[in-house]
Amino acid sequence: MxxxxxxxxxxxxxxxxxxxxxxxxxxxxxxxxxxxxxxxxxxxxxxxxxxxxxxxxxxxxxxxxxxxxxxxxxxxxxxxxxxxxxxxxxxxxxxxxxxxxxxxxxxxxxxxxxxxxxxxxxxxxxxxxxxxxxxxxxxxxxxxxxxxxxxxxxxxxxxxxxxxxxxxxxxxxxxxxxxxxxxxxxxxxxxxxxxxxxxxxxxxxxxxxxxxxxxxxxxxxxxxxxxxxxxxxxxxxxxxxxxxxxxFVGRTNRVKGKRTADGCIRIGSSMIRSARPAVQDDVMVMVRPHRIHIDWNAASTEQQGETANRMAAVLSRITFVGDVIQYHFDVGGSEFIVEESTKKSQVSRDQGDKAVLSWSVEDTLVFGADQ
Ligand SMILES: Nc1ncnc2c1ncn2[C@@H]1O[C@H](COP(=O)(O)OP(=O)(O)O)[C@@H](O)[C@H]1O
Ligand SMILES: [Mg+2]
Known part of the structure; x- marks a missing residue:
């Protein structure tokens, strides 16, 4: 109905x-x-x-x-x-x-x-x-x-x-x-x-x-x-x-960003896009941990697409929670948590490992920093 x-x-x-x-x-x-x-x-x-x-x-x-x-x-x-x-x-x-x-x-x-x-x-x-x-x-x-x-x-x-x-x-x-x-x-x-x-x-x-x-x-x-x-x-x-x-509803990463003149958002040295335009210069960007893809072999964050955001990240910690594994990354001074379902064939990762994180523009929530 x-x-x-x-x-x-x-x-x-x-x-x-x-x-x-x-x-x-x-x-x-x-x-x-x-x-x-x-x-x-x-x-x-x-x-x-x-x-x-x-x-x-x-x-x-x-x-x-x-x-x-x-x-x-x-x-x-x-x-x-x-x-x-x-x-x-x-x-x-x-x-x-x-x-x-x-x-x-x-x-x-x-x-x-x-x-x-x-x-x-x-x-x-x-x-x-x-x-x-x-x-x-x-x-x-x-x-x-x-x-x-x-x-x-x-x-x-x-x-x-x-x-x-x-x-x-x-x-x-x-x-x-x-x-x-x-x-x-x-x-x-x-x-x-x-x-x-x-x-x-x-x-x-x-x-x-x-x-x-x-x-x-x-x-x-x-x-x-x-x-x-x-x-x-x-x-x-x-x-x-x-x-x-x-x-409050579901887990989310939060990271501060700045709106740029061309309508993008700058986080550290990276530029990302959001589904809805930022309404303020100072913004809070939120991304769900399981909506982020980890590319462990990416050489760079190049190939910035129309539909995906990409950021270079360094692994700082791993938490194993049974059916889910949480990777804690440092992304230009902010922490990003990425969740993946565990598999038998999990490759073990180490602190300091480099990766490129990507997620769709659609999944990029943006709010005013003072909201
Ligand atoms: N009889 C009362 N006298 C004074 N304050 C109350 C009384 N009952 C509830 N409150 C206050 O009202 C607010 C809402 O309470 P409540 O509806 O029980 O919250 P919830 O069910 O969401 O936990 C709380 O701050 C609580 O302390
Ligand atoms: Mg109650």
């Missing part, structure tokens, strides 16, 4: 918006932790709020849920203004990092809780609980207590409990952060599958770029209570709007 995304006055406008945040603001005393946040989420979309600790992800999610009152702004769901509606009236399911299960209740009772609160019949409740537990593949553990389950199983109970009320929006706050790496991978897939099966509009808070890139339709990158960029994982990774986004 592709929609047109148009930027107008810095506000994202999309086709078919479902959950809309307009002019959201949150102050604690004099401290503004969310500043004029505007966001539109489509029906059925899985959107990530991604950013470092303290950037305002949880605050935003809790304002959507109605657990925190905004200082200013408006929240609508399907055109209905819910800003003043209490949490239980908003029809949203919530999952927290800490599973927040009732320890004395069985799995089935935990999942049934929200339905009992809503006064459904026993038969209806049994039916819906079985369906929700089936969705997270926990039918066989319905009579266990939370302490008799692993962390991953407990988190799946929390997910079933959020889904059983058939909410129109699912809100997840770092649901995988307490799980070990392997389980996190499995849960990512499971959450994405369930989300797509149900077609449920979902906001997923995470500080983990891999989680955001691998699971979500779009990513909202936040920093200091502001949105830095909204885009698909591909857009965020390939066309980061700011140096912060480029560094």
């Amino acid at each position: 592709m929609h047109q995304t148009i930027k107008r006055d810095g506000v994202e406008t999309i086709g078919d918006p479902y959950l809309c945040l307009e002019g959201m603001n949150k102050k604690y005393g004099l401290v503004e932790v969310i500043s004029n946040l505007n966001l539109a989420v489509r029906k059925g979309e899985l959107i990530a709020l991604l950013g470092p600790s303290g950037c305002g992800k949880t605050t935003t999610l809790r304002m959507i849920a109605g657990l925190i009152a905004p200082t200013a702004g408006r929240i609508t769901v399907g055109g209905r203004d819910v800003t003043q509606i209490a949490p239980h009236g908003r029809d949203m399911g919530l999952v927290f990092q800490s599973y927040a299960l009732f320890p004395h209740m069985t799995v089935a009772k935990n999942v049934a809780f929200g339905l009992e609160m809503r006064g459904l019949s026993r038969a209806d409740i049994a039916n819906k609980v079985a369906k929700a537990l089936g969705m997270v593949q926990l039918e066989h553990l319905a009579e266990r207590k939370p302490r008799e389950l692993s962390g991953g199983q407990q988190q799946r109970v929390a997910l079933a409990r959020a889904l059983v009320i058939e909410p129109s929006i699912l809100l997840l706050d770092e649901p995988l952060s307490n799980l070990d790496a392997k389980l996190r991978d499995e849960m990512r897939t499971q959450i994405r599958d369930i989300q797509q099966q149900l077609g449920i509009t979902t906001v997923f808070v995470t500080h983990d770029q891999v989680e955001a890139l691998s699971m979500c339709d779009r990513i909202v990158v936040m920093k200091g209570g502001l949105i830095e960029q909204v885009g698909t994982p591909h857009e965020i990774y390939e066309r980061p709007a700011t140096p912060f986004v480029a560094s």
